[in-house]
Amino acid sequence: MEQNKKATIHPLSLLANQAYSVFSELGFEIAMGPELESEWYNFDVLNVPKDHPARDMQDTFWIKSKEGENKEDRKVLRTHTTNVTARAVEQAGKKGRLPCAFISVGKVFRNEATDATHEMQFFQIDGTMVGENISIADLKGVLSTFYKKILGDDVEVEFRPSFFPFTEPSIEVFAKWKGRWLEMMGAGMLHPNVIKNCGLDPKKVQGFAFGGGLERIAMIKWGIPDVRLFYQGDLRFNQF
Amino acid sequence: MKISYNWLKWYVPQIPEVDKLADIVTYHLAEVESMEKLEGGDVVLDIKILPNRAHDLLSHQGVARELASLLEIEFKNPEPLYKIPNSNPTNLKIKIDTDKCRRYAGRIIKNIKIGSSPAWVVEHLESIGQRSINNIVDATNTVMYDSGQPTHAFDLDKVDGGIIVRQARDGEQMTALDNKEVKLSAKDMVIADNTNILAIAGVKGGKSAEVDSNTKNIIIEVANFDPVSVRKTAQSANIQTDSKKRFENDLSPELVSYGMKELSGLIMEICPEAVFEDIVDEYPVKQEDRKLSFSLHKVSKVLGVDVTSEEMKSILDRYNIHFEEKEDGIIEINVPPMRLDFSMEEDIAEEVARIMGYDKIVPKLPKIDFKPQANDIFSKISWSREKLLNDGYSEVMTYVFRNKGDVEVLASASDKKFLRVNLSDGVKESLKLNQLNSPLLEMDEIKIFEIGTVFKKEGEEIHVCIADKKEVKEMSLEEFCKSMPETSPGTFFQVSSEKNIGENSKFKMWSLYPFIARDIAVWVPEIISSADVEKIIKENIGDMVVLGPKLFDEFKKDGKVSYAFKVIFQSYERTLSDEEINTIINKITEKLNSQSSWSVR
Numbered sequence: 001m002e003q004n005k006k007a008t009i010h011p012l013s014l015l016a017n018q019a020y021s022v023f024s025e026l027g028f029e030i031a032m033g034p035e036l037e038s039e040w041y042n043f044d045v046l047n048v049p050k051d052h053p054a055r056d057m058q059d060t061f062w063i064k065s066k067e068g069e070n071k072e073d074r075k076v077l078r079t080h081t082t083n084v085t086a087r088a089v090e091q092a093g094k095k096g097r098l099p100c101a102f103i104s105v106g107k108v109f110r111n112e113a114t115d116a117t118h119e120m121q122f123f124q125i126d127g128t129m130v131g132e133n134i135s136i137a138d139l140k141g142v143l144s145t146f147y148k149k150i151l152g153d154d155v156e157v158e159f160r161p162s163f164f165p166f167t168e169p170s171i172e173v174f175a176k177w178k179g180r181w182l183e184m185m186g187a188g189m190l191h192p193n194v195i196k197n198c199g200l201d202p203k204k205v206q207g208f209a210f211g212g213g214l215e216r217i218a219m220i221k222w223g224i225p226d227v228r229l230f231y232q233g234d235l236r237f238n239q240f
Numbered sequence: 241m242k243i244s245y246n247w248l249k250w251y252v253p254q255i256p257e258v259d260k261l262a263d264i265v266t267y268h269l270a271e272v273e274s275m276e277k278l279e280g281g282d283v284v285l286d287i288k289i290l291p292n293r294a295h296d297l298l299s300h301q302g303v304a305r306e307l308a309s310l311l312e313i314e315f316k317n318p319e320p321l322y323k324i325p326n327s328n329p330t331n332l333k334i335k336i337d338t339d340k341c342r343r344y345a346g347r348i349i350k351n352i353k354i355g356s357s358p359a360w361v362v363e364h365l366e367s368i369g370q371r372s373i374n375n376i377v378d379a380t381n382t383v384m385y386d387s388g389q390p391t392h393a394f395d396l397d398k399v400d401g402g403i404i405v406r407q408a409r410d411g412e413q414m415t416a417l418d419n420k421e422v423k424l425s426a427k428d429m430v431i432a433d434n435t436n437i438l439a440i441a442g443v444k445g446g447k448s449a450e451v452d453s454n455t456k457n458i459i460i461e462v463a464n465f466d467p468v469s470v471r472k473t474a475q476s477a478n479i480q481t482d483s484k485k486r487f488e489n490d491l492s493p494e495l496v497s498y499g500m501k502e503l504s505g506l507i508m509e510i511c512p513e514a515v516f517e518d519i520v521d522e523y524p525v526k527q528e529d530r531k532l533s534f535s536l537h538k539v540s541k542v543l544g545v546d547v548t549s550e551e552m553k554s555i556l557d558r559y560n561i562h563f564e565e566k567e568d569g570i571i572e573i574n575v576p577p578m579r580l581d582f583s584m585e586e587d588i589a590e591e592v593a594r595i596m597g598y599d600k601i602v603p604k605l606p607k608i609d610f611k612p613q614a615n616d617i618f619s620k621i622s623w624s625r626e627k628l629l630n631d632g633y634s635e636v637m638t639y640v641f642r643n644k645g646d647v648e649v650l651a652s653a654s655d656k657k658f659l660r661v662n663l664s665d666g667v668k669e670s671l672k673l674n675q676l677n678s679p680l681l682e683m684d685e686i687k688i689f690e691i692g693t694v695f696k697k698e699g700e701e702i703h704v705c706i707a708d709k710k711e712v713k714e715m716s717l718e719e720f721c722k723s724m725p726e727t728s729p730g731t732f733f734q735v736s737s738e739k740n741i742g743e744n745s746k747f748k749m750w751s752l753y754p755f756i757a758r759d760i761a762v763w764v765p766e767i768i769s770s771a772d773v774e775k776i777i778k779e780n781i782g783d784m785v786v787l788g789p790k791l792f793d794e795f796k797k798d799g800k801v802s803y804a805f806k807v808i809f810q811s812y813e814r815t816l817s818d819e820e821i822n823t824i825i826n827k828i829t830e831k832l833n834s835q836s837s838w839s840v841r
Contacts, residue, residue, distance in 0.1 A: 007632045009635050013635055034700060061651075063648070077649065099609060101612075111651065131606075131608050134606060140604075159599075169594075
């Protein structure tokens, strides 16, 4: 009569699936992309200045070049999944698939010392919608829907001023959950240079983009105390 | 930046009370990282000025002007009150010998007396965590935190000849004010005289012309330097200063005149007997006057809110931005010199949004004419995960960073510098860990899998790894999905659309101490239910149980029934000893045996 308990899914997969499902219902297409990325798609496309601190070795995992490799070909472990967003928008433009909307959840990497709230690897959820009239109001509608579906109907969402090289205007997204305002992700309207770098004409199209950590949502939603628990390979972690 | 509430109040007397102010700053300007009440009653707000406003807001006057415009309250302009000294002809020579210095204004002031600063200067500086040094150094610092323009003072009598702004020569050295030796190269811009380096431009002053207690005559420096050059020099010399922080964020060279005026006035106030000479102002390439045109339609379209011409004009008026209405809906502004962040229409959209408040933007759900297509890799990952879960395998995720591999990172905060070439190594470790914990997991066999990227010489690839007691198997996602049925074109692999999974669940952290598992089996008359036995066990088991008692075996023989329970003991505070668990088990055994015709096996 002894039985194996049902097989359990990793909480991040559960949450990613839920996110994919919400965004699919909102008309987004799922996009995927490489974890080892070129400097172009990780930084340049996104209007990150050449001397921006984010490009420093202290923050980013640069890959040791192979023998005979040009400096321009050097690779980086992607620091966000916005690279996927940029690639997807570029492809959509080439194929004449505009307006378009993409969502991706993937692993990203930051070179930093680990503690209860910092990991060298984590998941980011990243999305974009590009078209003639896509606005901040649309961004607010989409993100409000997302957080209500994922954290509960009573969740409120608000935007606060921020700055990122790849968006203008730039905002920080906060969600009110159990009476507290929590910082959830960065977002904004794609910078015209980003649109241009993706091969589109910023005079004709505009769009929003957003990105934030998946672990953070999981930690808030379920009260997980330490981000380092996600990658221990310990099945006691699969509680949902 | 640390901003003193009382200091702000000088310029905006109608400033809201501090809690309200913090809210206003948060929603219309930038994050307030902390608020600290000081003993004297002042409150210091640490405002995380955004990089695109670091040109004009790393100062009390900057923040005060912003608040005055934002809240439509009076800004008390201090400029007309600055004392203007009588000035004598000067022999000061300033030579700019590098294109990295955009402007350099200097002024000789003689007959000053080094001493302590007036109380209000000390109070201002101390409120934002700065130490008072002497009246002249304090004056230069006060001007920086007040207007945003870094300034410096040299002891005139220690300067050999005039001021030369130039690139350093490779191998040149300077002793900084903190006695640190700094090695310089041709990439670094310096302030020099005929013999010595007096300062690293925009970064740090040097010892050779330091103002000390015997200083009688000084040269004040109010200048503007190239931001990238300053940043790189500070980085290579590993020197962080508030001056460097401002220059690296790009200041308007126009601010130099203001800084000179404020600093001169302040020194005149502090040292009434000082004798001023004329300002020497080298300004080779004047900052261009810029105009920026934008359409109201575009601003409205970006925000998704109709911004009327009146609203727009009211904002421009409040911010003292001169504008001209061109053809329909097009407005051309004269960009204020300090607002280096204004360069395109979207910048105006952001300005309008933050001034109005993002709460004025009403959310709406966009409907676009876009037909999402299935993503092949995602479909395969989802199918694989579902299949493995159905087959009784549980999902794990392990670390990408390993001790060896084909692909190496250049620098890492950890000692694991390689990317994994397989999933198996991590999954094997996970299998072992979970096998040890199998009683806790209520699984008699541990079956796990991971789907993830591996990094080989040829490039990255997504793999699937499956492990159980028999074997650890790893293959590419493609190979694993050979048996995957074709999905009809244009349809998704269905993701679970249950709403808000685990909505009311709360994560329960496990104990980090070892557990002890025990079985308790007992013969009882047939009429006794397992629940009766369980009740007695529970009553005597204590509070160290993390799992059970759980019935795992039951059989009947000769009018009797045997029930077997599993119990797992574990503490959140310490390692339990076998002895203490034996004591508990003995107590339970005694209790069970004391029931008529029960016997523990």
